[in-house]
Amino acid sequence: MSMLSLRDITVRFEPKGKPPVLALDDVSLDVANDTFSVIVGPSGCGKSTLLRLVAGLETPTSGRLELDGQPINGPSADRGMVFQSYTLFPWLTVRENVMFGPKLKGLSKSECEDIADDLIKAVHLDGFEKSYPKELSGGMRQRVALARALANDPRILLMDEPFGALDSQTRQMMQELLLDVWQSRRKTVLFITHDIDEAIFLGDEVHVMSARPGLIKQSLDINIPRPRHIDALTSPEFMDYKRTILSLMHDEAIKAEDAANQRKSA
Numbered sequence: 361m362s363m364l365s366l367r368d369i370t371v372r373f374e375p376k377g378k379p380p381v382l383a384l385d386d387v388s389l390d391v392a393n394d395t396f397s398v399i400v401g402p403s404g405c406g407k408s409t410l411l412r413l414v415a416g417l418e419t420p421t422s423g424r425l426e427l428d429g430q431p432i433n434g435p436s437a438d439r440g441m442v443f444q445s446y447t448l449f450p451w452l453t454v455r456e457n458v459m460f461g462p463k464l465k466g467l468s469k470s471e472c473e474d475i476a477d478d479l480i481k482a483v484h485l486d487g488f489e490k491s492y493p494k495e496l497s498g499g500m501r502q503r504v505a506l507a508r509a510l511a512n513d514p515r516i517l518l519m520d521e522p523f524g525a526l527d528s529q530t531r532q533m534m535q536e537l538l539l540d541v542w543q544s545r546r547k548t549v550l551f552i553t554h555d556i557d558e559a560i561f562l563g564d565e566v567h568v569m570s571a572r573p574g575l576i577k578q579s580l581d582i583n584i585p586r587p588r589h590i591d592a593l594t595s596p597e598f599m600d601y602k603r604t605i606l607s608l609m610h611d612e613a614i615k616a617e618d619a620a621n622q623r624k625s626a
């Protein structure tokens with residue numbers, strides 16, 4: 361069953377004193393329960409706008425947006441967000457950061473502690489409960505951000521380039537950890553990235569977006585068996601998917617470049 365449904369979504373920004381921007385043009389997308397969906401696309405194609413819509417932080421100019429058959433009208437704890445930039449509360453410890461959502465929901469202190477300790481273990485941060493974000497590496501902070509998002513037990517996890525600022529080794533480790541957590545907790549994930557390898561490695565489905573105005577150019581089912589490990593990256597089937605997506609993205613990168621040049625010369 362499709363739990364998230366976007367129908368004919370258009371987003372047009374009208375910044376004051378500047379020409380309007382058609383960020384998304386007639387985007388339709390379905391995300392099924394418990395699946396891992398990834399969106400890849402060139403810079404500026406509207407990926408973050410799409411995720412912000414689902415988060416309820418942006419409203420569409422036209423189109424329909426539903427979660428479990430209900431229209432999305434604003435932010436809610438049933439949609440957990442993880443961004444690229446570290447969004448932890450710097451004045452709270454790791455444990456307090458993870459407990460924040462459950463506490464806000466009104467759960468008892470011991471329930472909050474149980475949820476936090478369970479998730480801190482799941483992201484391999486036991487021993488760091490009392491550390492503050494500034495004492496942690498980038499990868500560790502993103503693990504706390506993941507635990508914090510999961511602590512609300514959201515219906516869907518929305519991830520906007522969460523590993524974009526990490527070095528490639530940490531990034532690979534984070535991808536494996538995310539798949540472990542996803543597989544053991546069966547969550548629905550909508551994940552945004554520039555990185556084609558990351559998209560194929562993680563996704564059940566990869567949606568390739570076109571250059572602005574953004575629309576879904578092609579959706580691919582990734583039939584690589586799970587659990588996936590690093591050796592999946594060099595398998596022939598992985599290379600086939602990569603070739604297909606690279607060629608779709610290459611066309612889009614050229615279009616984006618042409619559009620930018622036209623704007624410059626206009």
Ligand SMILES: Nc1ncnc2c1ncn2[C@@H]1O[C@H](COP(=O)(O)OP(=O)(O)OP(=O)(O)O)[C@@H](O)[C@H]1O
Binds near residue numbers: 401
């Ligand atoms: N609030 C806004 N007002 C005006 N234009 C906006 C606004 N938000 C986004 N845009 C424009 O809409 C387009 C899509 O932006 P968005 O951030 O969604 O793209 P993106 O694919 O996530 O880009 P990147 O990969 O570079 O982060 C861009 O041209 C951006 O400049």
